[in-house]
Amino acid sequence: MPTTSAKPPKLLSGGNPQIAKGDGDAPVQAFIAAMPGWKHDVGVRLDALITRTVPGVRKAVKWNTPFYGADGPPKETGWFLGFHCITKYVKVAFFRGAALHPMPPVASKQKDVRYFHIHENDDFDEAQFIAWVKQASDLPGERM
Secondary structure, eight states: OOOOOOOOOOBOGGGOBOOOOEESHHHHHHHHHHSOTHHHHHHHHHHHHHHHHSTTOEEEEETTEEEEEOOSTTSTTOEEEEEEEETTEEEEEETTGGGSSSOOSEEOSSTTOEEEEEETTOOOOHHHHHHHHHHHHHSOOBOO
8 A cells, every 4th residue: 555655845945844824833843843954953942942931822833934922911812922944044033022121132124023043053042032932922912
């Protein structure tokens, strides 16, 4: 009997996996599994840190990007963070990043958004990342 093998997700520019839109952990895990090379390990690490920091975090994939959100006041059931693959780094977007202390280092064209870039072999400060995630999850989320 022939076996069918699942076709691996297509990688878009920068190596970002093309994953079907969906709610829940499964599409996020599919995205992370398809992240190429060293970026896969970064995705696993980010997901674990976010999940540990925000118990009951909501997850979804939209526009080929994993999103993380928190429910209930004052969070307004919105999204606080997303990440995706760029050619030379993983780009973490804090949707209300301008309100975080200290602010994530990279500015955006959108006044509220701040980015944190993780390059290959970066040994980023987990304690600072966790502090940003905690702060971001306590702010009103972004509706998308």
